[in-house]
Amino acid sequence: MATKCTVWDVLTAAAKYDGSPTAHADVVKTLIAKGHSVKMTDAWCTEAVMAILYNAGGISLVGGFTQTSGTLKSRAEKLGIWKKGSGDILPGDIVIYGTKEGKPNHTELALGSNVNLCGNYAQISKDTCQRRKRSGRTIIGRVRPKYAAMSTMDNLQRTIAAVDCMLNVYGSSDTRKKQLSVFGSKNIASIQAEVDRVWGKEDLIARDMAVYVIAGRAGKDPYRKTRLGKYADKAQARVELIYAMRGKTVTQAAKDVINDNYGKGAVRELLLSFCRYDAKKVQAEVNRLLQPAGHTNTDTKFRIHMEHFCRKDESAYGACTALLQYAPDGSVAKCVLIDTAMDKTANVVIEDLKAQGVKQIDALFISHAHGDHYGGLTKVANAFPVKWLYLPDPTELDKYQKSYGDSLRRQARKVKNFRWYKQGDAAVIGEIKFRCLYAPKAKDLREHDPHHYVNNMSPFNYFECGSFVWHTAGDAQNPANNLFVSYAKKEGISIKCHGLEFHWHTDGNATNDELMQATRPRICGSNYHHPGWHSGRKGPKKMAEAVGATCYATADDGHIDIDIAGRKVTVTTTKSGKHDTYTI
Numbered sequence: 001m002a003t004k005c006t007v008w009d010v011l012t013a014a015a016k017y018d019g020s021p022t023a024h025a026d027v028v029k030t031l032i033a034k035g036h037s038v039k040m041t042d043a044w045c046t047e048a049v050m051a052i053l054y055n056a057g058g059i060s061l062v063g064g065f066t067q068t069s070g071t072l073k074s075r076a077e078k079l080g081i082w083k084k085g086s087g088d089i090l091p092g093d094i095v096i097y098g099t100k101e102g103k104p105n106h107t108e109l110a111l112g113s114n115v116n117l118c119g120n121y122a123q124i125s126k127d128t129c130q131r132r133k134r135s136g137r138t139i140i141g142r143v144r145p146k147y148a149a150m151s152t153m154d155n156l157q158r159t160i161a162a163v164d165c166m167l168n169v170y171g172s173s174d175t176r177k178k179q180l181s182v183f184g185s186k187n188i189a190s191i192q193a194e195v196d197r198v199w200g201k202e203d204l205i206a207r208d209m210a211v212y213v214i215a216g217r218a219g220k221d222p223y224r225k226t227r228l229g230k231y232a233d234k235a236q237a238r239v240e241l242i243y244a245m246r247g248k249t250v251t252q253a254a255k256d257v258i259n260d261n262y263g264k265g266a267v268r269e270l271l272l273s274f275c276r277y278d279a280k281k282v283q284a285e286v287n288r289l290l291q292p293a294g295h296t297n298t299d300t301k302f303r304i305h306m307e308h309f310c311r312k313d314e315s316a317y318g319a320c321t322a323l324l325q326y327a328p329d330g331s332v333a334k335c336v337l338i339d340t341a342m343d344k345t346a347n348v349v350i351e352d353l354k355a356q357g358v359k360q361i362d363a364l365f366i367s368h369a370h371g372d373h374y375g376g377l378t379k380v381a382n383a384f385p386v387k388w389l390y391l392p393d394p395t396e397l398d399k400y401q402k403s404y405g406d407s408l409r410r411q412a413r414k415v416k417n418f419r420w421y422k423q424g425d426a427a428v429i430g431e432i433k434f435r436c437l438y439a440p441k442a443k444d445l446r447e448h449d450p451h452h453y454v455n456n457m458s459p460f461n462y463f464e465c466g467s468f469v470w471h472t473a474g475d476a477q478n479p480a481n482n483l484f485v486s487y488a489k490k491e492g493i494s495i496k497c498h499g500l501e502f503h504w505h506t507d508g509n510a511t512n513d514e515l516m517q518a519t520r521p522r523i524c525g526s527n528y529h530h531p532g533w534h535s536g537r538k539g540p541k542k543m544a545e546a547v548g549a550t551c552y553a554t555a556d557d558g559h560i561d562i563d564i565a566g567r568k569v570t571v572t573t574t575k576s577g578k579h580d581t582y583t584i
Contacts, residue, residue, distance in 0.1 A: 005057030113171030346376030367474025508536025
């Protein structure tokens with residue numbers, strides 16, 4: 001006799017059931033209310049399994065005969081859905097245990113590879129429902145209801161099934177393929193693709209585990225911790241973050257969407273709904289926020305601060321730029337830090353940030369996998385709370401220099417909350433907007449010099465401080481610059497900016513005429529550590545000046561402060577004493 005539900009419906013209903021004594025009482029009450037004859041027995045877990053099937057959409061096995069394992073077995077035999085023995089057990093099967101003589105005495109629901117949901121709290125420590133192994137126990141047979149065929153999984157179902165795979169619910173290799181076959185062959189590939197997307201990226205794992213919890217798939221404590229294992233703490237932290245996002249304004253919800261706190265597709269819709277937002281209204285606000293700022297007037301003031309961190313040691317070098325948003329009272333409301341320079345400069349960087357009034361780093365962006373750009377991360381993260389760390393996705397880097405990709409992964413472990421960013425990603429931190437316009441691909445860079453290859457893997461990023469657009473691309477050089485300009489032309493993207501942080505510390509290949517003509521900055525800043533525009537650095541300076549840009553260098557000018565108030569921009573330096581004003 002056919003059922004009204006799929007295997008997916010059953011497993012989802014099972015995951016929401018925590019198996020506690022209270023839950024069992026609710027099971028009995030529910031079935032009685034539906035007109036079924038139910039009584040407490042030593043095999044009450046049979047009733048729990050029947051309730052799961054009933055709540056999943058109704059099944060012919062529920063109906064006045066669910067008191068014992070024996071009556072369930074008898075009913076299944078009459079329906080032709082009973083199979084003797086312990087082989088070929090798949091998710092959604094009802095497993096019946098018995099004595100050596102074959103008398104039924106226990107019932108459980110198969111969740112996955114050698115794992116069952118046990119509803120008999122009298123046999124389990126801490127009075128909770130647990131996942132149990134079938135090995136070493138006497139299985140007399142199993143019931144396989146005739147579930148309805150499942151159509152294509154939506155994004156949420158795919159995410160949950162992928163999480164089940166990551167939790168090893170379905171085993172591995174051939175066992176996993178067999179277990180997943182209950183969802184239909186066309187869904188297996190999509191589940192594996194979701195596993196491949198998430199696996200190894202702790203920020204994605206944490207969020208997807210949080211979806212798993214919020215969707216009711218993980219049960220309740222302590223079963224939840226047992227089920228999530230080593231991911232329990234990360235998932236709980238993200239669940240708390242999602243709870244904290246409830247009840248805010250639509251604008252803040254849109255910023256959270258841009259910052260990828262809600263994920264993509266159906267996952268995003270689920271979490272937005274959970275947090276009580278209208279998804280369409282939030283998306284409209286997202287579209288508005290992501291529009292380029294243009295020439296707008298605003299009361300909010302910003303500062304772009306390029307640090308002269310090598311002033312105490314000319315052998316110290318690297319890059320570190322702070323973007324500050326000020327509150328009406330003049331205090332620092334938001335701080336975005338781009339790179340941390342090298343380890344030996346970290347104390348100077350920390351000292352300088354404190355002098356700027358920074359108490360927390362809201363977002364820290366690392367440009368690429370070189371120590372003169374991330375070397376100070378540990379000390380900076382110890383000196384300030386870092387809300388989020390953004391690192392360039394190492395996937396492409398791994399194709400040529402995996403050791404450098406691994407170095408980024410080591411940095412990721414130094415901050416609690418981190419994200420990998422890639423081409424097309426965006427974030428809104430207060431009123432500072434971030435966009436990753438372009439990230440070079442390994443196949444397009446045919447260099448054999450590992451050092452320069454890693455430089456050219458620097459993504460091309462834009463930061464908007466009010467109406468002022470700041471462009472930075474780590475140590476990108478001419479091969480990558482050309483790819484960026486070509487990509488922008490092909491896609492019809494404007495890459496004009498007001499300020500440009502010279503790539504690669506203004507080395508000779510740091511820019512070219514094509515990049516300067518396409519970006520046409522008014523201000524260019526260099527963080528090279530030796531004074532004087534000499535050697536190859538004369539070329540980039542000359543190219544910038546040819547498009548009307550004024551060039552500043554920390555080694556010559558000291559700290560470079562670019563203050564933005566509406567359309568008025570003021571550049572002040574500490575060493576050379578320059579004080580220039582611009583209107584954008």
